[in-house]
Amino acid sequence: MQTTLTIQTGGAGLFEFTGQVRAFVKSGGMGDGLLTLFVRHTSCSLLVQENADPDVRKDLQSFFRRLAPHADDPSMRWITHRTEGPDDMPAHIKAAVLPTSLSIPVSGGELMLGQWQGVYLFEHRDSPQTRQVVAHMG
Numbered sequence: 001m002q003t004t005l006t007i008q009t010g011g012a013g014l015f016e017f018t019g020q021v022r023a024f025v026k027s028g029g030m031g032d033g034l035l036t037l038f039v040r041h042t043s044c045s046l047l048v049q050e051n052a053d054p055d056v057r058k059d060l061q062s063f064f065r066r067l068a069p070h071a072d073d074p075s076m077r078w079i080t081h082r083t084e085g086p087d088d089m090p091a092h093i094k095a096a097v098l099p100t101s102l103s104i105p106v107s108g109g110e111l112m113l114g115q116w117q118g119v120y121l122f123e124h125r126d127s128p129q130t131r132q133v134v135a136h137m138g
Contacts, residue, residue: 051118
């Protein structure tokens with residue numbers, strides 16, 4: 001069972017799509033298995049992260065902005081790939097150190113996420129994007 005989920009982002013940040021993932025798993029009627037998610041882009045990532053306190057998402061975004069600031073920051077003058085703007089190469093760096101795929105166990109037709117866990121697309125580009133995540137249940 002497989003589908004492609006579409007995630008609209010509003011620019012850089014974490015966008016929860018746990019509801020879409022749960023709906024996909026339920027629609028298949030499979031009881032137990034392994035859900036694989038894969039994002040089809042090179043400037044965003046997938047995360048399982050806390051969904052209770054929005055400060056967690058804010059702090060994660062701040063950390064990664066400090067780790068890989070925009071290419072126009074003096075500390076990033078070594079970057080040569082600047083084709084799509086100052087957020088482009090830093091987005092690729094973030095996607096290189098964060099996961100682009102996830103595996104989540106499914107039992108009894110339910111995602112085996114913890115109480116405070118949600119599934120997120122972590123957008124690394126500043127402008128809004130339309131992202132595709134392939135979901136495969138087996």
